[in-house]
Amino acid sequence: MERRRQFLKVAGTASIVGLAGCSGGGDGSDGSDGSDGSDGSDGSDGGDGSDGSDGSDSEPEMTFGGDGTVDFGISPSVPQEDLNVQYSPLEDHIGSYLRENYDVPSDLSVEGTIGSNYSAIIQSLGQGTLDIAETGPFAAALGVMTDNAEIILQRYGYGGWTYKSIIATPNDSDITELSDLSGKTVAFSDRLSTSGALYPLYSMSNQGGLDVGELPEGNGSQAEFDARFAGGHVGSYTLLEQGRVDAAAMGGFVRDTKTGPAPEEWQEVATTLHADEGLPRAPIVVSPELSDDVKTAIQEAFLEGPDSIYYGADGEDGTEDDLWFSRVRESSREDYQSVIDVADELGVGTDIFGE
Numbered sequence: 001m002e003r004r005r006q007f008l009k010v011a012g013t014a015s016i017v018g019l020a021g022c023s024g025g026g027d028g029s030d031g032s033d034g035s036d037g038s039d040g041s042d043g044s045d046g047g048d049g050s051d052g053s054d055g056s057d058s059e060p061e062m063t064f065g066g067d068g069t070v071d072f073g074i075s076p077s078v079p080q081e082d083l084n085v086q087y088s089p090l091e092d093h094i095g096s097y098l099r100e101n102y103d104v105p106s107d108l109s110v111e112g113t114i115g116s117n118y119s120a121i122i123q124s125l126g127q128g129t130l131d132i133a134e135t136g137p138f139a140a141a142l143g144v145m146t147d148n149a150e151i152i153l154q155r156y157g158y159g160g161w162t163y164k165s166i167i168a169t170p171n172d173s174d175i176t177e178l179s180d181l182s183g184k185t186v187a188f189s190d191r192l193s194t195s196g197a198l199y200p201l202y203s204m205s206n207q208g209g210l211d212v213g214e215l216p217e218g219n220g221s222q223a224e225f226d227a228r229f230a231g232g233h234v235g236s237y238t239l240l241e242q243g244r245v246d247a248a249a250m251g252g253f254v255r256d257t258k259t260g261p262a263p264e265e266w267q268e269v270a271t272t273l274h275a276d277e278g279l280p281r282a283p284i285v286v287s288p289e290l291s292d293d294v295k296t297a298i299q300e301a302f303l304e305g306p307d308s309i310y311y312g313a314d315g316e317d318g319t320e321d322d323l324w325f326s327r328v329r330e331s332s333r334e335d336y337q338s339v340i341d342v343a344d345e346l347g348v349g350t351d352i353f354g355e
């Protein structure tokens with residue numbers, strides 16, 4: 001999506017300055033003609049501003065679903081107890097940026113909510129009950145295909161714009177290759193997880209020669225292994241650690257970062273059976289119910305944010321409450337075509353949202 005900047009005058013404040021590429025909303029509200037509302041030079045009617053043409057007596061142009069709240073859906077991979085300490089600076093920045101630079105309600109707030117699963121997040125975006133969300137590549141791509149979501153940003157984390165998908169087994173397991181998973185119990189993180197379901201299933205089918213049935217869409221009854229969905233990446237690892245499954249699929253970050261167990265703990269519990277690399281890191285998406293101007297405003301709030309919005313509540317880099325991602329860049333569906341291709345290979349369609 002081509003980057004556009006929509007400069008909207010905020011009542012009682014000066015227009016945004018110092019940024020290039022104004023799209024010019026056609027009402028002179030970018031201040032390009034020097035208008036300040038005192039002489040009607042904003043092109044409204046040439047009056048003296050007594051009609052409220054400066055916006056002071058009119059409804060805010062951006063209301064985010066009409067409720068004055070930016071509803072931010074957070075993926076189920078984030079533990080509930082970490083929500084406030086990790087995301088509060090980011091949410092505060094989005095709110096303050098929108099209030100300072102756009103015509104929004106003066107009491108606009110940003111509220112984060114963890115979705116029960118990826119499907120619930122995508123469908124909530126389509127229904128307009130969420131305005132913005134972070135989610136997985138596969139869920140986002142399907143969301144675009146079903147007109148439930150629009151990809152606007154990609155996140156950078158753990159040193160790259162791409163990441164890994166892994167399948168792990170207990171250290172004492174006799175499973176040495178993917179084909180050995182026949183007849184075994186395998187944990188997956190979420191049906192719409194790229195690294196925790198889509199790629200593992202593809203590899204089990206393509207490289208392991210296993211019949212995956214209608215997974216990840218169906219109930220797995222036709223697969224030649226027993227599939228269990230844990231509801232999250234760490235949950236998938238936990239089932240493996242507790243000895244409740246023979247293998248577990250998850251994002252490689254569970255093994256390689258502080259998201260999961262400590263490295264020494266992982267080594268005591270699990271062995272990596274298989275890994276897929278080069279998966280595009282997770283996007284940030286918005287509801288198609290929002291106007292283009294609102295979508296652009298949200299995108300700009302992220303792109304113009306300082307590094308500190310990723311440092312968590314303590315404001316310090318490198319501590320326990322840091323977000324897993326440290327910056328974003330503009331993105332669109334095309335950046336996730338490789339994920340769509342894998343889904344096509346498995347025959348996954350949009351019916352998965354009915355699960």
